[in-house]
Amino acid sequence: MTRRDIEFSAEGTTLRGWFYTAEDSDGAPRPTIVLAHGYSAVKEMYLDRYAEVFSAAGLNALVFDNRNFGASDGEPRQEIDPWAQIRDYRHAITYATTLPEVDSNHIGVWGSSYSGGHVLVVGAIDRRVKAVVSQGALVDGYQNLRRLVRPDFIGGFQEQFDADRLARFKGEAPAMVPVVAEDPYAPSALPTPDSYQWFTEGHKNLAPSWKNEVTLRSVELLGEYVPADYIAYISPTPLLLLPAANDVLTPTDLAIAAYEKAREPKKIAVLPGGHFDIYTKGFEQSSGLAREWFLEHLAQ
Numbered sequence: 001m002t003r004r005d006i007e008f009s010a011e012g013t014t015l016r017g018w019f020y021t022a023e024d025s026d027g028a029p030r031p032t033i034v035l036a037h038g039y040s041a042v043k044e045m046y047l048d049r050y051a052e053v054f055s056a057a058g059l060n061a062l063v064f065d066n067r068n069f070g071a072s073d074g075e076p077r078q079e080i081d082p083w084a085q086i087r088d089y090r091h092a093i094t095y096a097t098t099l100p101e102v103d104s105n106h107i108g109v110w111g112s113s114y115s116g117g118h119v120l121v122v123g124a125i126d127r128r129v130k131a132v133v134s135q136g137a138l139v140d141g142y143q144n145l146r147r148l149v150r151p152d153f154i155g156g157f158q159e160q161f162d163a164d165r166l167a168r169f170k171g172e173a174p175a176m177v178p179v180v181a182e183d184p185y186a187p188s189a190l191p192t193p194d195s196y197q198w199f200t201e202g203h204k205n206l207a208p209s210w211k212n213e214v215t216l217r218s219v220e221l222l223g224e225y226v227p228a229d230y231i232a233y234i235s236p237t238p239l240l241l242l243p244a245a246n247d248v249l250t251p252t253d254l255a256i257a258a259y260e261k262a263r264e265p266k267k268i269a270v271l272p273g274g275h276f277d278i279y280t281k282g283f284e285q286s287s288g289l290a291r292e293w294f295l296e297h298l299a300q
Contacts, residue, residue, distance in 0.1 A: 004018065006019045009091070017065055020061040020062075023057075033059055033060070035062065039190065040069065040199075040211075066085050070209055078214050079218055082222070109129050109133070110135075110294075112134075117137050117139055120137065127237075130238075131293060133242070139255050141223050141224060148190075160216060164220075174216065175217075176213045176214070176215060179199060179212050180212060192249050194249065194276050228257075228261065235265070240290065243255035244272075244274055
């Protein structure tokens with residue numbers, strides 16, 4: 001396996017990441033998987049491990065940090081716009097097709113959590129994509145936000161969103177909110193105990209560049225984003241959906257309901273544990289299922 005640093009332009013914003021060449025490459029172009037991370041996470045938080053699995057199986061892997069995060073450029077920093085991130089997946093695909101190692105007719109996309117929703121949209125609207133793997137996906141931000149936030153708090157959030165919009169209109173800096181908080185009742189974008197544990201441990205052990213903040217507007221945009229609306233349009237591109245059995249961050253039942261709307265060819269495998277177990281003790285299973293799906297549909 002060979003990994004090199006890459007950068008490419010996404011409508012004038014430079015995105016940076018890694019390109020992993022397929023192991024045992026004979027010099028011929030190979031199928032390539034494009035990967036980006038979820039809500040505020042950076043590529044050092046386990047994406048290298050997934051890319052290594054794909055590389056070992058004879059697939060190239062292109063990993064990049066989302067705009068406004070990690071090594072990538074973009075302003076305002078720490079702002080998550082799902083539609084901008086979807087466009088950036090497509091820019092990454094375009095960049096990949098310019099590389100001599102890449103078979104541009106065999107591109108797959110992989111996403112997890114927030115980007116698990118993104119790849120559903122990308123797979124539906126970009127026919128360069130020939131296989132999709134979505135794990136722990138956010139499929140309905142409107143419903144998801146209302147699972148995470150008490151109903152009597154929703155009105156207060158809306159007031160904050162409106163105040164932030166007015167302040168930004170006046171040229172003031174965006175309001176910020178923590179991604180996670182130790183107290184699940186304290187304001188944060190992802191108010192679950194397992195979110196706090198995974199992000200803080202990942203920051204300490206893997207990704208010192210990760211920052212525990214996003215713009216308040218990022219939370220508003222999450223609540224407006226429903227990638228499940230696109231899931232029926234992915235067909236005839238093959239879709240593998242990998243929800244976690246006990247996911248309290250992106251609820252399991254929402255993902256399974258979205259899967260029912262998808263058309264063939266499709267497959268679902270419910271992984272044991274919670275949302276973040278997919279990356280850790282469930283890594284061998286989640287990465288193995290993705291690897292086999294891509295080999296089946298890209299490497300014929």
